Amino acid sequence: MADRTQWGSPLDAASWPPRGIFATVRFEERPFVGKLILRGSADTREFLDVSRAVLGFALPTTANTVAVDGDLAALWLGPREWMVTTTPEREADIAERLCRALVGQHAAVTDVSDGRTVIRLAGPSARDILMKGCPLDLHPREFVPGRCAQSQLARAQIILHQIDETPTYDLYVAPSFARYLWAWLVDAAAEYAIA
Amino acid sequence: MLRIPCPYCGPRDETEFAYGGEAHIARPQNPATTTDADWADFLFMRKNPKGRHRERWMHARGCRQWFNVERDTVTHQIVTVYRMGEPPPETPR
Ligand SMILES: [Zn+2]
Numbered sequence: 001m002a003d004r005t006q007w008g009s010p011l012d013a014a015s016w017p018p019r020g021i022f023a024t025v026r027f028e029e030r031p032f033v034g035k036l037i038l039r040g041s042a043d044t045r046e047f048l049d050v051s052r053a054v055l056g057f058a059l060p061t062t063a064n065t066v067a068v069d070g071d072l073a074a075l076w077l078g079p080r081e082w083m084v085t086t087t088p089e090r091e092a093d094i095a096e097r098l099c100r101a102l103v104g105q106h107a108a109v110t111d112v113s114d115g116r117t118v119i120r121l122a123g124p125s126a127r128d129i130l131m132k133g134c135p136l137d138l139h140p141r142e143f144v145p146g147r148c149a150q151s152q153l154a155r156a157q158i159i160l161h162q163i164d165e166t167p168t169y170d171l172y173v174a175p176s177f178a179r180y181l182w183a184w185l186v187d188a189a190a191e192y193a194i195a
Numbered sequence: 196m197l198r199i200p201c202p203y204c205g206p207r208d209e210t211e212f213a214y215g216g217e218a219h220i221a222r223p224q225n226p227a228t229t230t231d232a233d234w235a236d237f238l239f240m241r242k243n244p245k246g247r248h249r250e251r252w253m254h255a256r257g258c259r260q261w262f263n264v265e266r267d268t269v270t271h272q273i274v275t276v277y278r279m280g281e282p283p284p285e286t287p288r
Contacts, residue, residue: 063203063258078258079203135208149204150257151211157256 010117010175014182022192025123027185029178030170033118034091036084038074038098040107050101054094055084066148066161075148075161083112083159083172116159117178121185122168125192130169132188136160140167154184197271201254202262202278215251217241218263219283245269249283 009031017027040047042061052058057069060076067074071090075083086094091113098109121129127138133154137143148161158181159172173181197209223229223237242248248268253261265274265286274286 063205078260081258135210150259151207152256 010178011119011182014179017186017189017193021194022123022125022189023194024125024192025121025129025189027182027189028120028122029182030118030120032088032113034086034088034094035111035113035116035172036086036091036095036098037077037110037112038082038084038107039080039109040102040105041080044105047102047105047107050105051098054097054101064147064149066146068146073161075159077150077159088113114175116172116174119171119173119178119182119185120163120168121171122163122166124166125189126167126169129185129188129192130160133184134158134160140165153181156181156184197273199252199264199273200276201257201260202276203258203260204254207254207257211254211256213253213255215253215261218249218251247274247286247288 009029011029011031014029038051038059040051042048042059048059055069055072055074057067057072057074059074059082060067063076063079065076071087072094073085075085077083084094091111095109095111102109130153131138134151136149136151143149143162145162145164145167148159150157150159152158153160153171156173156177161170161172162168163170171181198206199209199212200206220237223233226234246267246269247265249263249265251261252264253259261279263277263279263281263283265276265283266272267274275284277284
């Protein structure tokens with residue numbers, strides 16, 4: 001597999017905001033995160049068992065939740081669809097092991113690592129910033145760490161994953177929308193800038 | 196703006212959904228022996244009622260699943276939602 005890091009990431013050129021300009025939110029790109037789309041039936045014992053054997057934990061079967069173990073995570077995207085994420089460059093190995101284990105089953109594993117980049121937004125203002133352009137109910141009673149959802153932010157399609165109670169969010173967005181969304185987020189965060 | 200309860204994800208804004216027209220329209224089993232009139236009926240004729248309407252929606256920006264909605268076309272009230280392949284629930288008028 002080609003070395004992705006040679007090509008640069010979608011937000012390499014995003015020099016704004018400079019580090020520390022916002023007191024209550026931090027922007028960061030997590031480039032080259034490994035991403036696999038895993039499809040199979042959650043009603044099939046065999047599919048769930050094999051997936052658990054490879055990943056080391058059970059795929060989440062509750063809608064819009066995430067299972068995490070070390071550098072592996074599985075995000076529920078649909079009743080027969082998950083996104084498995086891992087550290088850059090590790091996805092090929094995971095994909096190969098899943099493929100081999102799922103031979104003969106009605107299942108699919110697709111490497112979509114280049115299909116989206118990840119914007120990490122962390123800090124006490126992160127929720128308020130997202131609420132300016134996202135139709136999801138992000139109230140801490142409703143959307144908590146370990147939750148994920150596919151939705152829209154400022155009309156761009158995103159997968160949102162809340163990591164912790166800071167709150168920290170990971171936003172998965174298509175490369176072609178990344179710079180637009182980054183610029184929108186920086187603008188939405190303007191009121192939290194220092195002086 | 197409608198708030199549509201996806202049977203998988205729960206209530207979401209209408210902007211996340213795509214509309215799929217009237218539900219429960221079965222494709223003729225044998226197109227070769229179907230008359231032009233019946234075929235046209237299948238392709239083009241829809242109820243367009245004033246009131247309760249069973250229709251298909253897809254959670255396009257979410258879990259991407261198709262499902263059925265019973266909606267009042269006058270009040271926009273969503274009476275019930277149910278998954279593909281499930282029979283329409285009995286709904287009180
Ligand atoms: Zn849904």
